[in-house]
Amino acid sequence: MSGPVVFQMWMVLLLGTITGVARAQVSTAKVMRGNIRRDDLYRKEENITVTPVGGAVHSPRYPNAYPRNLLLSWKLLSPPGSRIHLEFDGHFGLEEAENGVCRYDFVEVEDQSETSTIIWGRWCGQKAPPSLNSKTNLLRVTFKSDDYFVAKPGFKVYYSLLYDSPLPASNTNWEAVTMPMSDSVVGQMPATVTQVPFSLEDLDRTIAAFDTVEQLFRSLSPDTWRQDLDSIYTQTHIHYRSRAYHLASRHNKVDLNRLYDDVKRYSCTPRNYSVNLREELRVTNAVFFPRCLLVKRCGGNCGCGTENWNNGCICQASKTTLKLHEVLKYSPEVTLHQRHRRPRVRWIIDEIFLTHHEKCECACPSQPPR
Numbered sequence: 001m002s003g004p005v006v007f008q009m010w011m012v013l014l015l016g017t018i019t020g021v022a023r024a025q026v027s028t029a030k031v032m033r034g035n036i037r038r039d040d041l042y043r044k045e046e047n048i049t050v051t052p053v054g055g056a057v058h059s060p061r062y063p064n065a066y067p068r069n070l071l072l073s074w075k076l077l078s079p080p081g082s083r084i085h086l087e088f089d090g091h092f093g094l095e096e097a098e099n100g101v102c103r104y105d106f107v108e109v110e111d112q113s114e115t116s117t118i119i120w121g122r123w124c125g126q127k128a129p130p131s132l133n134s135k136t137n138l139l140r141v142t143f144k145s146d147d148y149f150v151a152k153p154g155f156k157v158y159y160s161l162l163y164d165s166p167l168p169a170s171n172t173n174w175e176a177v178t179m180p181m182s183d184s185v186v187g188q189m190p191a192t193v194t195q196v197p198f199s200l201e202d203l204d205r206t207i208a209a210f211d212t213v214e215q216l217f218r219s220l221s222p223d224t225w226r227q228d229l230d231s232i233y234t235q236t237h238i239h240y241r242s243r244a245y246h247l248a249s250r251h252n253k254v255d256l257n258r259l260y261d262d263v264k265r266y267s268c269t270p271r272n273y274s275v276n277l278r279e280e281l282r283v284t285n286a287v288f289f290p291r292c293l294l295v296k297r298c299g300g301n302c303g304c305g306t307e308n309w310n311n312g313c314i315c316q317a318s319k320t321t322l323k324l325h326e327v328l329k330y331s332p333e334v335t336l337h338q339r340h341r342r343p344r345v346r347w348i349i350d351e352i353f354l355t356h357h358e359k360c361e362c363a364c365p366s367q368p369p370r
Contacts, residue, residue, distance in 0.1 A: 040147065041071040050078040052161050054219030056209040059107075059143055059154030061361075063091050066154035068147050076139040076159055083162040084134040085222060086141075089215075092128035093152040095145075104148060107155050110140040128155075133162060158210075160219045212257045267303035268315035270296040270357045277327065281352060288352075289328040295354050302362035312365050319359035325352050 048055070057074045059066040078084050086109065095105035102124035109129075111118035113136045123129040141157060210216040217225040275295055277288040302313040329350035 041069050041144075042067075043071045045073040045075065047075045047077065048159075050076050050082075050084055050159055050161050052220075053206045054158065054160035055206060056156055056158045056215075057141060058089075058156035059145075061154070062156050063153040064361075065149075065151045066145060068145055068149050070143065070145045072143045074141045076141065078137040078161055080137060081163070082137055084137065084139050085131065085160045085162050086134075086139065087131040087158050087160075087218070088128040089156040089158070089211075090128050091153055092155050093126050094124040094154065095148070095150045095152060096125050105145045105150065105152075106143075107157075108142045108144075110142070111135050112138045112140055158215060158219055160222055162222075211260070214257075264303040267300045268298065268360045268362055269300060270360055271299040273297035273299065275354070277352065280354060286329055286331040288350075289330075293325055293327070293354065295323075296356040296358070298357045298360035300360075302364075313362045315360055316363050317357040317359070318361040319357070321356050321358055322353045323356050325354055326350070327352060 046057075048057070059072075060070070061067065076084055094102075094107065097103070102122045104124075106122050106124045107129070108122040109120040109132065111120060111134050118135060120132050121129060139159075143155070207216060210219065214225070214229060217229050221228050272294050273296070274292045276292050278284070278286070278291075298315050298317050300315055302315060326349055328347055330347050
């Protein structure tokens, strides 16, 4: 048998062996992920009373990557005789399914009653689940992540109240936000009157759960939110007409969502901060020039109005890096023979490393571990 033929046979056997080993490693990894001990999960269950104002629940750090090893549950309870409407945010992303099954990371919705449980679905991947209306007044939303980290945004779901009969009236705890100017003007264009339960302080705290004007209006007025949204830029029945109204164009109207997004995006950010090199490096036997340098350090506060912003949250670094700086350094040299003499001046260009904050985040006491 010739040399080239023998060499080709050896190569075929070698490739077959490598392929078999690789398949075995992949299979072993899947088995290991399937055998995660449930005791390693961070567990938390929260009970939420659904009111006409509505609200939202979301995976930790949404829309940033969610942590590993979580088992979180939210029990949504609405008043007797009512139901619950759920609508998922379109910015949705969990670990992909395996063979069409959400096996590792998923969000699940259950409709629970005293006699039965309806599982509306278990979802993962990139496509947001469809909206749904509960059969009863109790829904359970469950989110699970395993020990495999994926850079996905997670989920956010908005809940609102549904009544099979007209909303109950009250003379004490309901107030109109927008009032008509006069009956004659109102006859030309209906006023947008949003009914708000409880107090304005309650509504102000609830607004923190929403990211956009659309989400806020959709929760407050599920049936007329589109008309209400259009009317805030075209209304003619109130005393004050905004600058956005006088601009008259939808293309250059005030962007309320961007203003609110700027608050959340830029309240807690890396900023220029001057540090004294001797204090920063904790050096007492040297002098530097320049004495101080600029570094990036997290500053500001957790965005006003965002969820849990005023509950002990602090702005801290989520990603740091060491950067090299060249400075002039003077360190006195004193030898045994020069102990009683004046130290010799010796300036050198030295390299020092300073910590810079690249990314910042709001750390809250109730935040689950990484």
